[in-house]
Amino acid sequence: MAGRRFLGISATLLALPGLSLAYPADLAGIHQREITARQASESYDYIVVGGGQSGLVIANRLSEDPTKTVLVVEYGYIENDPAQEGSSKFKPTSATAWKQRLLYNVTSVDLPGLNGLKNGPVYAAAVVGGGSTVNGMMLDRGAPENYDNWAKLNNPGWSFNELLKYFKKATQLDLPDPVLAKDFNITYDLAAYGDKNSPIHVSYPTYQYPGIKNQVQGMKEMGVQLQKEGALNAHGLFWFPGALSAATVTRSYAVSGYYRPVASRANLHLLTGHRVNEVVFDKSKRATGVTIQERGTPNGDPAVVRTVKAKREIVLTAGFLHTPHVLQRSGVGPAGLLKEAGIPVVVDLPGVGANLQDHPGFTHGWRYDTDANPNPNSMFTNQSFAQWANNLWAANRTGPRSLTVGNVGAWIPLPQLAEDWKEIVAAIRAQGPADYLPKSYESTLIAGYRAQRELLAKAYSGLGTGVLELPFNARGQAIMAVEHQLSRGTVRVNTTDKYAEPVVDFNTFANPVDPLIAARAWQFVRRWMATPAMKALSPVELSPGAALTTDEQLIAAARSAAGPGEGHGCCTAAMSPRKLGGVVGPDLRVHGVTGLSVGDNSVAPLIVGAHTCATVYAVAEKAADLVKART
Structure with a gap:
């Protein structure tokens, strides 16, 4: 069937005699290079706690020196289902279908800001490769101002320009057709x-639906700035690639990029299915090792707990959920909480488990009565189009089935989102710094939040930071997100059972400005749908519903519709001075102890306005350099 019958794929891609279909090695093969607990050495130069995305990056870089030994301890397992990666005949449908068995079974406490939502989902990966194994593969970066604000919180070396070399070190772009x-x-x-030496491939699919042109044009008619490259200017309107290799149309992630190529190194050991219980400290508060326990074995039984020593450094990469949990179990955290849990205090560090942030997501829904053709529904309503798409995918993995979650969107600054933006910023600055924070926050955390809030108020006042994420892919609906919410939550050890999953309180929409931003988002989408480009599609609002017009109605709808997060949890071991509630310094070493650092997204003091995967790669690459430089 001629390709020009269905717009959005070039004729050059229909034959593709030279397309490389060299699929990755069988995922099961890397199991052979794992170790068992009995095979683990008594000591290593470095112990990496967590074999997720950041852990594999750091382990790769530390093991580049063949004279240094590295142990990675991961609670999850290697996922060898080819469909997760998209290998062989499979499409990487894992981008939109998260498997519960690859996630921790954790829910949040009741959330008053979301109308008392019970058991809100806490998305945290329990699998080798972490979030990069299960995410939607949207590998976008935050705006430069996001990272510059990290540096302004007394973190020299962490501005966007200083991080850019690490973003580049991690990713290479496969050019689009x-x-x-x-x-x-x-x-x-x-x-x-x-x-070509950067481990992670990012690319564009070989097909786009024509309705995207209307959506992009409508955004331009709204005055949203079109960027040439979102990876350098992630605000306004831009295209972004996905974390897929163009050659194989398979997921490019920490396992394929950082672990599989070096798994045979004799100095690199990966131990899966094991939990790190605690970091062990000597009398001088130096981290000397970790206690580990096989997953599913009884707690408190000394026969199943083993200690492994670290000669140089221990790096925590257990993510926003378990990095603070391990610290707290080890006696590093809020003294009152630790004493309540019966944990001896090594360092009173109130910021451990505080400052929790994520992106609350909520949907806008429209029906296009005069939609462009073909469109995403054509896969279900047009048999000829669906057969054409299936044939292309079977022949050379091109066409509509190469699409994942989308490649274009807008990150809208507040002055473009809301006419009353000055009043919103004034309301932020008029709040007492502790008014909407968790009751457990003490003076240093309040001081740190005050510094964060001032930076956010300034960012809200300009055009360099998008407060709303609005992705689109020719469909009439999409999940939007509040990108820089003012509310803060906690991750705290269960005081009745320290080895149970931690108690998570997102505290979502506690600050009233956050649901107001959601309300303004829906109003913005309505104006977008009223542009000439979008009116050509005859949009009809389905959600939240055209009858909802007042701020009160839309805020109430946002509290009912939003979720607490999108799997972008971060910031629970924040990089800031102790006087501002920080947990690590700009060198990523934990305050008050030695021989212990953090190298994952929990060190971010402020969440970035992006899916967090790209940022995790950059943080981990820099963390590895910092560790190597001092040891």
């Missing part, structure tokens, strides 16, 4: 990416 790029004005700047 030039005909498709010209047709849809997919622009990029190679200066944002690394070279």
Whole structure:
């Protein structure tokens, strides 16, 4: 069937005699290079606690020196279902279908800001490769101002320009098909990416639905700035690639990029199915090792607990959920909480488990009565189109089935989102710094939040930070997100059972400005749908519903519709001075102890306005350099 019958795929891609279909090695093969607990050495130079995304990056870099030994301890297992990666005949449908067995079984406490939502989902990966194994593969970065604000919180070396080399070290761009790029004005700047040695591939699919052109044009008619490269200027409107290799159309992630190529190193050991119980400290508060226990064995039985020593450094990469949990179990955290749990206090560090942030997500829904054709529904309503798409995928993994969750969107600054933006910023600054914080926050955490809030108020006042994420992919609905919410939550050890999963309180929408931003988001989408480009599709609002017009109605709808997070949890071991509630310094070493650092997304003091995967790669790459430089 001629490709030009269905817009959005170039004729050059229909034959594709030279397309490489060299699929990755069988995922099961890397099991052979795992170790058992009995095979683990008594000591290593470095112990990496957590074999998720950041843990595999750091282990790769530390083991580059063959004279240094590295142990990675991971609670989850290697996922060897080819469909997770998209290998062989499979499409990487894992982008939109998260498997519960690859996630921790954790829910949040009741959330008053979400109308008392019970058992709100806590998305945290329990699998080798972590979030990069299960996420939607949207590998976008935050705006430069996001990282510059990290640096302004007394963290020299962490501005965007200083992190850029680590973003580039991690990722390389597989160029899009030039005909498709010209047709849809997919622009990029190679200066944002690394070279062929960068482990993670990002690419664009070989097809886009024509309705995207209306959506992009409508955004431009709204005055939203079109960026050439979102990886350098992640605010306004831009195209972004996905974490897939163009050659194989398979997930490019920490396992394929950082672990599989080096798994055979004799100095690198991966132990899965084991939990790190505690970090062990000597009398001088130096971290000397960890206690580990096989998953599913009884707590408190000394026969199943083993200690492994670290000669140089222990790096925590257990994520926003378990990095603070391990610290608290080890006696590093809020003294009152630790005493209540019966844990001897090594260092009173109130910031451990505080400052929790995520992106509350909520949906806008519209029906297009005169939709462009073909469109995403055509896969279900047009048998000829669906057969054409299936044939392309079977022949050379191109066409509509190469799409995942989308490649274009808008990150809207507050002055473009809301006409009353000045009043909103004034309301932020008029709040008492502790008014909406958890009751457990003490003076240093309040001081730290005050510093954060001032930076956010300034960012809210300009055009360099998007307060709303609004992705689109030719469909009439999408999940939007509040990108820089003012509410803060906690991750705290269960005081009745320290080895149970921690108690998570997102505290979502506690600050009234956050649901107001959601209300303004729906109003913005209505104006977008009223642009000439979008009116050509005859949009009809389905949710939240055209009858809801007042702030009160839309805020109430947001509290009912939003979820507490999108799997972007962060910031629970924040990089800041102790006087501002920080847990680590700019060198990522934990305050008050030695021989212990953190190298995952929990060190971010402020959440970035992006899916967090790209940021995790950059943080981990820099963490590895910091560890190597001092040891």
